[in-house]
Amino acid sequence: xxxxxxxxxxxxxxxxxxxxxxxxxxxxxxxxxxxxxxxxxxxxxxxxxxxxxxxxxxxxxxxxxxxxxxxxxxxxxxxxxxxxxxxxxxxxxxxxxxxxxxxxxxxxxxxxxxxxxxxxxxxxxxxxxxxxxxxxxxxxxxxxxxxxxxxxxxxxxxxxxxxxxxxxxxxxxxxxxxxxxxxxxxxxxxxxxxxxxxxxxxxxxxxxxxxxx
Numbered sequence: 001x002x003x004x005x006x007x008x009x010x011x012x013x014x015x016x017x018x019x020x021x022x023x024x025x026x027x028x029x030x031x032x033x034x035x036x037x038x039x040x041x042x043x044x045x046x047x048x049x050x051x052x053x054x055x056x057x058x059x060x061x062x063x064x065x066x067x068x069x070x071x072x073x074x075x076x077x078x079x080x081x082x083x084x085x086x087x088x089x090x091x092x093x094x095x096x097x098x099x100x101x102x103x104x105x106x107x108x109x110x111x112x113x114x115x116x117x118x119x120x121x122x123x124x125x126x127x128x129x130x131x132x133x134x135x136x137x138x139x140x141x142x143x144x145x146x147x148x149x150x151x152x153x154x155x156x157x158x159x160x161x162x163x164x165x166x167x168x169x170x171x172x173x174x175x176x177x178x179x180x181x182x183x184x185x186x187x188x189x190x191x192x193x194x195x196x197x198x199x200x201x202x203x204x205x206x207x208x209x210x211x212x213x
Contacts, residue, residue, distance in 0.1 A: 001027065003060060003078045017078035024076050029066045042108065043068045055201040056116055056151055056177040058085055081207065114198070116149040116177070117142065119163065119184075120156030132164050133171065133189070146172045147196025154180040154210050165189030172196070176204045181211025 002018035020026035033046060040046035049065035051072060062076040118140045122130055129135045136143050144150055150173055152161070162185045165171055169189040174196060178184055195202050 001062065001076055003076070005083060016080070017076065019075055027064070027075060039105065053200045054080070055175065055205065056149065057081055057201070057205040057207050058083065059201050061200065114149060115141070116151040117144045118151050118153065118155055119161065121161060123156035131162050133166055134169070144171070144173055147174050147194060147198060149174050150176045152176065152178045152180060152184045154182070161185070162187065165191065174198065175201050177207065178204070178213065179207040179210050180213045182213050184213070
């Protein structure tokens with residue numbers, strides 16, 4: 001399993017990372033079943049399930065499940081922050097048979113999108129409490145709930161921001177990404193970071209796509 005960079009025609013597609021590359025461990029079990037006369041059962045040991053997550057800061061993580069009763073195992077991590085994030089994401093599946101014949105199939109494919117909550121500090125109107133975390137008008141689309149991802153950038157605001165987390169309040173979130181040409185200050189209350197059962201980046205990430213803050 002490998003990750004390659006962007007390319008066009010016969011150019012590009014540089015190697016980035018792969019299982020067994022010295023940073024990521026080699027796979028412990030096989031993905032294909034040469035010579036099999038039937039499809040792997042969705043309830044048996046040959047079942048394979050993959051989850052691919054890309055954080056707002058372009059950190060890639062891949063999990064694999066070996067067997068219907070197996071646990072998700074992290075098999076690949078890669079830093080893609082040096083690459084321009086495309087406006088659309090396409091999923092593809094290719095293979096090469098060489099001189100032999102092999103059948104590759106996918107089924108029961110589910111694609112889900114997790115949307116980050118953006119701070120707008122009332123930019124869209126209706127804010128009666130500027131800077132307050134718990135005020136719905138200060139967020140787009142809404143106040144973060146347990147396990148959400150947050151993006152503090154300059155989409156809706158254009159100056160230093162102070163966010164009142166809430167005296168005595170504990171906000172349980174998965175991640176915060178800060179990327180703005182000004183500062184964000186969070187005070188009062190407590191932040192707790194938890195994936196809430198959804199694999200992916202947990203913690204605080206700082207990027208400079210929009211300028212140094």
